[in-house]
Amino acid sequence: MPPKNKSPLPPEFELIARYLAPLAAGVPAALGLKDDAAILSLHPDRELVATADALIAGVHFFADDPPDLIARKALRVNLSDLAAKGATPIGYLMCWALPESIDTNFIEAFTEGLRADQAEFGIAMLGGDTTATSGPLTIAITALGEVPRGRAMLRGAARPGDEIYLSGTLGDGALGLSVARGGLPGLSGSERAFLLQRYRVPQPRVQLGMALVGIARAGIDVSDGLAADLQHICETSGVGARLERSRLPLSPAAAAAVQADTGLWETVLAGGDDYELIVTAPPERGAQIKAAARAAKTPIARIGRIEPGAIVAITDEAGTPVSLARGGYRHF
Amino acid sequence: MPPKNKSPLPPEFELIARYLAPLAAGVPAALGLKDDAAILSLHPDRELVATADALIAGVHFFADDPPDLIARKALRVNLSDLAAKGATPIGYLMCWALPESIDTNFIEAFTEGLRADQAEFGIAMLGGDTTATSGPLTIAITALGEVPRGRAMLRGAARPGDEIYLSGTLGDGALGLSVARGGLPGLSGSERAFLLQRYRVPQPRVQLGMALVGIARAGIDVSDGLAADLQHICETSGVGARLERSRLPLSPAAAAAVQADTGLWETVLAGGDDYELIVTAPPERGAQIKAAARAAKTPIARIGRIEPGAIVAITDEAGTPVSLARGGYRHF
Numbered sequence: 001m002p003p004k005n006k007s008p009l010p011p012e013f014e015l016i017a018r019y020l021a022p023l024a025a026g027v028p029a030a031l032g033l034k035d036d037a038a039i040l041s042l043h044p045d046r047e048l049v050a051t052a053d054a055l056i057a058g059v060h061f062f063a064d065d066p067p068d069l070i071a072r073k074a075l076r077v078n079l080s081d082l083a084a085k086g087a088t089p090i091g092y093l094m095c096w097a098l099p100e101s102i103d104t105n106f107i108e109a110f111t112e113g114l115r116a117d118q119a120e121f122g123i124a125m126l127g128g129d130t131t132a133t134s135g136p137l138t139i140a141i142t143a144l145g146e147v148p149r150g151r152a153m154l155r156g157a158a159r160p161g162d163e164i165y166l167s168g169t170l171g172d173g174a175l176g177l178s179v180a181r182g183g184l185p186g187l188s189g190s191e192r193a194f195l196l197q198r199y200r201v202p203q204p205r206v207q208l209g210m211a212l213v214g215i216a217r218a219g220i221d222v223s224d225g226l227a228a229d230l231q232h233i234c235e236t237s238g239v240g241a242r243l244e245r246s247r248l249p250l251s252p253a254a255a256a257a258v259q260a261d262t263g264l265w266e267t268v269l270a271g272g273d274d275y276e277l278i279v280t281a282p283p284e285r286g287a288q289i290k291a292a293a294r295a296a297k298t299p300i301a302r303i304g305r306i307e308p309g310a311i312v313a314i315t316d317e318a319g320t321p322v323s324l325a326r327g328g329y330r331h332f
Numbered sequence: 333m334p335p336k337n338k339s340p341l342p343p344e345f346e347l348i349a350r351y352l353a354p355l356a357a358g359v360p361a362a363l364g365l366k367d368d369a370a371i372l373s374l375h376p377d378r379e380l381v382a383t384a385d386a387l388i389a390g391v392h393f394f395a396d397d398p399p400d401l402i403a404r405k406a407l408r409v410n411l412s413d414l415a416a417k418g419a420t421p422i423g424y425l426m427c428w429a430l431p432e433s434i435d436t437n438f439i440e441a442f443t444e445g446l447r448a449d450q451a452e453f454g455i456a457m458l459g460g461d462t463t464a465t466s467g468p469l470t471i472a473i474t475a476l477g478e479v480p481r482g483r484a485m486l487r488g489a490a491r492p493g494d495e496i497y498l499s500g501t502l503g504d505g506a507l508g509l510s511v512a513r514g515g516l517p518g519l520s521g522s523e524r525a526f527l528l529q530r531y532r533v534p535q536p537r538v539q540l541g542m543a544l545v546g547i548a549r550a551g552i553d554v555s556d557g558l559a560a561d562l563q564h565i566c567e568t569s570g571v572g573a574r575l576e577r578s579r580l581p582l583s584p585a586a587a588a589a590v591q592a593d594t595g596l597w598e599t600v601l602a603g604g605d606d607y608e609l610i611v612t613a614p615p616e617r618g619a620q621i622k623a624a625a626r627a628a629k630t631p632i633a634r635i636g637r638i639e640p641g642a643i644v645a646i647t648d649e650a651g652t653p654v655s656l657a658r659g660g661y662r663h664f
Contacts, residue, residue, distance in 0.1 A: 135467010
């Protein structure tokens with residue numbers, strides 16, 4: 001965080017006009033951020049998907065993380081929730097509460113991060129609220145998207161016999177958090193940098209989610225940890241699941257980490273902050289799933305199967321059930 | 333705020349299941365708050381209206397205010413923004429960050445406040461995010477509503493010759509804040525109680541806003557203060573305005589306050605926190621405006637006129653322009 005008052009903030013309205021209004025430029029729905037509300041038309045064949053996630057300094061990121069990366073993470077964790085439903089992102093409303101230590105350099109870098117990700121994901125700022133706080137920087141974003149009517153991937157849609165797929169690689173985010181805290185000193189510098197970047201800037205699987213609409217049944221993004229989020233699917237769908245740990249796709253850096261310390265499997269399986277997609281689909285859709293992943297240029301791996309019952313069983317290489325000390329990230 | 337850990341919070345998922353999921357019960361769009369997203373269908377003839385406002389302890393309310401009233405205010409300031417566009421409220425997503433001092437008694441009372449206002453305004457909780465914070469209680473709400481396509485009341489729609497109308501009474505909220513801070517000791521106990529209640533529980537003019545769709549042109553709610561919010565309409569519409577202070581509707585308590593101390597006119601005109609509606613409409617719509625107000629059981633007063641130019645002129649009883657030391661509430 002920059003020193004206090006290094007470059008003091010302009011008055012609220014000027015701050016909005018200078019730094020936020022450009023993020024809504026050219027988007028009629030946002031009404032130039034001048035109207036306290038956004039007004040959107042949806043195509044009659046589409047449904048609205050709305051999701052909200054807040055990030056707080058000291059809880060979800062470090063106050064001295066690069067401001068543009070804080071902004072992008074705040075946006076991306078919300079885009080990841082849209083992706084898990086198969087939604088096409090439209091835009092977002094951002095409420096942020098600024099501590100006194102925030103200066104214009106921070107605001108410039110932060111809004112530059114928003115601008116970059118808006119361009120990458122084809123979205124705009126639609127509204128929000130800027131306030132001061134005596135507490136830590138707090139960013140609450142509501143993201144809006146749209147999905148063909150009745151086709152969203154829901155948590156409760158998994159059926160026994162479905163294959164379970166996971167996008168990308170698992171555990172990088174939680175291991176990256178360890179790196180940010182000074183852990184994993186045995187890894188190489190480039191491995192540590194890779195994991196840290198994955199923690200700071202998750203990759204929401206927006207294209208993949210959109211491509212899977214009508215193909216996959218259930219969908220969720222891995223934010224609480226693979227074990228906990230798969231449990232969410234199973235509880236909501238009234239099913240169980242069986243995974244083989246050896247099938248889980250790991251990055252070279254994560255593989256090196258668990259090879260050096262098998263205790264880190266706990267971090268990989270239950271650490272969270274992955275923002276990869278778990279989806280389920282009947283076996284006969286396997287080829288379509290793979291084609292969708294290729295079209296979205298996103299790796300996907302089959303990691304297990306939905307079963308009758310209510311138990312999420314993860315087995316290791318020897319077929320022995322893996323027990324996890326914790327079910328996933330909890331705030332309290 | 334209750335003493336720390338008097339009645340500690342349950343784990344996050346249990347807190348959501350016990351206190352928040354009931355606020356989404358029976359509303360398919362909310363997916364039982366189990367899906368990290370809400371999925372809504374809009375009528376093809378309707379547009380979505382989305383607005384977001386955050387409230388922070390120590391900034392927008394006092395940490396020891398009754399929890400149910402904090403909740404209702406957080407919801408109502410957002411409903412007021414929907415009302416200003418003429419939108420019919422649908423529901424809301426709430427991100428809240430809880431300091432350690434919050435216990436289950438607080439949560440129970442807070443969610444009871446949400447429940448009461450959901451019933452009053454016919455809305456449901458659609459989603460959100462519950463986190464811990466080292467800072468003050470922070471509540472960021474995104475409210476969603478719908479309005480007939482192309483009929484929303486916009487800030488930029490005022491035209492010279494339009495009459496300016498104001499709902500309810502002005503200044504109660506800002507004077508109520510003075511009462512909360514121990515001010516206005518000269519008022520009677522019931523006057524002080526009335527003003528305090530108006531500050532704590534604003535009345536969003538939802539029915540009035542809906543009734544004015546297709547009748548009024550421009551609309552805004554008074555949150556920054558009459559002078560500042562009328563300025564917003566004028567800047568966005570490229571017009572000026574002329575108001576007579578004597579036409580402004582005051583409650584008996586506010587009238588008593590300004591009679592005892594004419595300096596309080598500043599608070600009435602620029603204090604904000606009114607959450608009344610300012611709307612403009614051509615003179616020939618006067619009868620329709622009054623009929624809409626009657627139908628919505630909401631008082632409305634004609635307070636001035638939109639003029640060419642760019643100046644917002646407020647004149648006192650002698651026709652002398654009133655100058656305001658500040659343009660409206662600013663966070664920094």
